[in-house]
Amino acid sequence: MSRSERLLNLLQVLRRHRRPVSGMALAAETGVSIRTLYRDIASLQAQGAAIVGEPGVGYVMKPGFMLPPLMFGSEELDALVLGMRMVADCGDRPLAQGALSTLAKIAAVLPPELRRELDESALLLGAGRRPVAHGIVPDLLRAAIRAQQKLRITYRDPSGVESQRVVWPFALVYFDQNRVLMCWCELRDGFRNFRSDRISEAELLEVRYPRNKQSLLREWRRLEHVPGHSILPETDSGPR
Template identity: 35%
Template sequence: MRRADRLLKIVHFLRSRRRAVTAQTIAEQFEICTRTVYRDIQDLMTSGAPIIGEAGVGYMIDKDYFLPPVTFDVDEIEALGLGISMVRHWTDDGFAQKALSALDKIQAVLPAALQGQLEQITTYSAPNLAPLPWQVSFSDLRDCMRRRRKIAICYSDGTGKESQRQLRPLAVIFCSPVWLLVAWCETREGFRHFRLDRIAKLDILEAGFADEPDKNLAAYKAQDGIPVA
């Protein structure tokens, strides 16, 4: 990997992490030695990247920091186009508009040689011809995840039995044609999945929740045999 590419990837790596990342973690991620990490971090800071931290403690970057425009190869453009198509056809109007906005921004920064590639994409997502009706807002739910706001729902299981749940929403997973909400259920004290089409009512609560190690998304991903609500 070229050093310039590695520096760019290190910035992306830091932006994707919520907590400070040690030099050892960065070294393992990019298969380099910690001395190289220290040098790369120093060069990034010198170039203006808002990285805070120090050797032996860890590094974080201001999440408001945006990288200058980057270019994509043909397959990357194809993958981005497919992702945008899926968002448009399988989420809600608000998120679909964000996908179109992202497409406009991508097209604006592409070099002239690649401008036509977006018009020649050959991989698509078809519209959902038999959509499962939702009574909850996909965008509001995502906002609760970002802001770590608890929610209360009225949920019906596969037999039609209703229950009231108080949740910490963590993620949504697309299992065509179903969207699943992944949450820590405070009512059942464990991770659960909830089909969006079976949530009859959703209330956003004033209470927030902390990123507790045993109840967060990382813990969910690490756990096997997740029970389904």
């Protein structure tokens, strides 16, 4: 294990503990000697890690400390590069710009050897991808999910029948050629999914829905495993 990977591992271990942990326990968990552990903690503290404590008392990392990009391993950098390139290629304009901006920020703070590895990444996307169609601006859907606010939408089903809905959006699923908005639908009194390219109009209502998006997603996942209950990629039609 390289030194950078060892330091990254120690940070991850510290993040899992909310109370001070003895140096001996940390050394055992990370598989290093106590002397190496003390040296690694001192190195992380010198780099700005908010680790407090001392030998004989224990160590803890203050809440809110963010893992610095310079601690990324090679596989993590590969995952970031490929993921950001996919978003830049397949996402709408705001997401694509966000992906490119993220890569630039990471590159700016990487040490030289990792910067070269990022710049020379050989993970590329295949040609022939078709642009995704959108009926409305997708960042409106993401804003509704973040704010946990109701949406009033006009939706056209596969038969071309339009209906008006008030929905509680809690997730947006990215397929290769379309996007699916996952919601609780007030009209149907249940979970429904709507392809974004079939939503012709959407209005963000100034009212939060009565449940949080995490609980809706948990319930949806529970129902997903019920035999005969399938709600992706699309499970709605016109008024009945």
